[in-house]
Amino acid sequence: MSTRLVSRLIIAAATALAAILPLILPSWATLTTLILAKGIVVLGIIILLQAGQVSFGHAMFFGVGAYTIAFWGRYVGAGDLLLFLVLGPMLAMVFGLLIGLFVVRYREIFFGMLNLAFSMVMWSLLEKLYAFTNGADGIRVARPTLAGISFTPEVFQYVLLYLTLGLVLVVSYGVQRYLDSPLGHMLRAIKSNETRLEYLGVSAKRILLIGYVISAFLGGLGGVLVAVAQQIATPEFAYWTKSGEFVFIAILGGTANAAGAFAGAAVFETVRFFASAQLANAWQLILGVVLIVIIMFAPNGLIGLRNRGKAQAEVRP
C-alpha cells in the first residue's frame, strides 16, 4: 500500500471515530466538538509556522470570533448559527487584515511580540470595559438556532458536532490545497530563504499577509464554535496563555500538514479532560512535561512519529 493510501485510510478512520464515538458515549460529544474547533484554530498556527513565524497572540482572533456571537446575543438578540459562522470569521479576517498590515513587516521574535502586544491590548479591553463585556466573568452565549430550527440541548450537541466535523473536513481540505499551491510554497520560502523569494520578484510581505488573514479567519471560526459549545465567551479566550496553548498543540501534533492540528488537539484536550478530572491540580504540570518530552524526543510531533521512516525531504522538521 502506498503511504498516500495509508494516510487517507487513517484520516477516514479518524473522521469515523469522531462521528461515531460520541453516539456511544454522549459525554464525548462536546469534548469532540472542542477538539475539532481548536484544531481549526491550530490550522491557522500551522500556516504561519510554514513561514517560520510563531504568533504568541493568535488567541485574539479566537476571541474576536467568540465575542462576535456574545455581543450579538447581548445587543442584537437571538441569532442563527449559520449567520455567526459567517460573521465571526469575517470579522476576524478584518481584524487580521488590519493587524496583519503591521505585523507582517516583522519576523521571528518581533513578529511574535507584536502579536502578543495586540492580543494583550484586546484582552485588557475585554476585561476592563466591564460595562460592555462583564469583565472577567464573560458573557453567556445562548444556544442559537440552526437555519431557523431550534434544538433541545441533547440534540444540539450532536448537531454542533456534525456541523463542526463537516467544517473541519472542508477547512482541512482547503488548507492542504493552499499549502500545496504556489502560494503555500512561497510561504515556506519565507522560512527557508526570504531574500531569494524577493529576488524572484515576489513580495514576501504580501505572501505572509495572505497566510496571516487566512489564519485569522480560522481563528475566528474556531472561536465561534468554541463559544457555542461552551456557551460562554470570556477574556481568557484572548489571553496569551491561550495563544501559547494553540502553538503548543501545533507542535504536539506536528506542523507538516493539516492532520497534525487535529491529532495534537485530540491528545491535548483528552489529556486535559482526564487530568483535570483525576488530577485537577496538576494537569498544567503534566502538559508541560508532555511538551518537553515531545520536543526533545519527537520534534516533528505526533504526525512526525508516523512519518519517521519516510524520506526526510517530505517532512519539514
Added chain:
Amino acid sequence: MDSTIVILAICDGVSYAALVFLVSVGLSLIFGVLRIVNVAHGSLYAYGAYMAATLSLLIAPVSPWLTFPALLVASVLVGAIVGGFMERFLLRPVYHLEEVLQLLITFAVFMIMDNLQRMIWGVQPIFAAEPVKLLPNISVLGVNYTSYQVLLLPLVAVITLFGLRYFLRYTLAGSIIMAVTEDREAATAIGIDAKRVFLITFIIGACLAALGGALASPTTSLVPGMGTDMIVLSFAVAATAGLGQIEGAAITALMIGLARAFIIYIQPELEVLVPYLIMMLVLLIRPMGLFGVNRVRKI
C-alpha cells in the same frame, strides 16, 4: 491634577520601574547571549517573591533586620537552582533545534512552574511586609512615602545597571560573555567554553528576575498569576528598548513605569494597556526597539 498626585505618581512610577528593570534586564541579557526569549522568566520573578516571603517569615522572629539578607539569599537560591537546572537540563539539549521549539521549551517550563507554585505556596495571598516597615517613611516634597520603595528599590536598580555595565565591559568574565555574543564560533575556536558562558549568563539573568520578585515581595501581596503579568510586561520593556540593550532597558522601564503610574491616577482602567500601546508605537516606528541596532541580514 494637583502637585501631590504628581509626586505620588512619580514615586509609584520610579519604584515600579526599578522592579520592572531588574526583571527585563535579565530577560534581555539572556536573549542577548543565548538568543532565547525565556517565557518562564516571569515565573522566576514569582518564585523569587514567594521564596523571599517564606524566608522572611521564617527569619523575622529571630531578628527583623535579617529579612534584608533573606531577600538576597532567596533570589540567589532561586536563580542558581531553578535557572541552572533549566539551562543545563532543558535548554542545552535543544540548542540545535529550531528557535520556535526552544521558545516552547521555556513555555513548557512556565506551565510546570506555574502549577508547582500553586502546589507549594497555595492560592491564598501571602503578605510579608517586614522590610518595608523597618525602614522609615520619608517626605518627598511634602508627600509621605516609604523609603523602601522610593530609595532602596531605585538604588538596587542603579547598582545593578552600573554593576552589569562594569562586569560586561571591564572584567575578563564579562569580556568572555561579550565575545560569545558577538561570534560564538570564533570564541569557541580561541578556547572559550561557550556552554559554560551560556549557563552562567542564564543563571545571572534568572537571579535578576528572582531579585526583582524578592524585592517586590514586601510591597505587595503574593498571588498566583503575578508571574504571568510580569512576563508580558518585561517582554514589552525589553522589546521596546531593543532586545539585548541594558541601558535601554533602564530608560524604557522608567518611561513605562511612569506612564503606567500616571494613567492609574487619571484613567485606572487603562493601566494594563499602557505598556503595550507604548511598545506597539515604538516597534511600528523603530522595529529594532528604541536603542536596538539594525542587524545586517545574513543570507
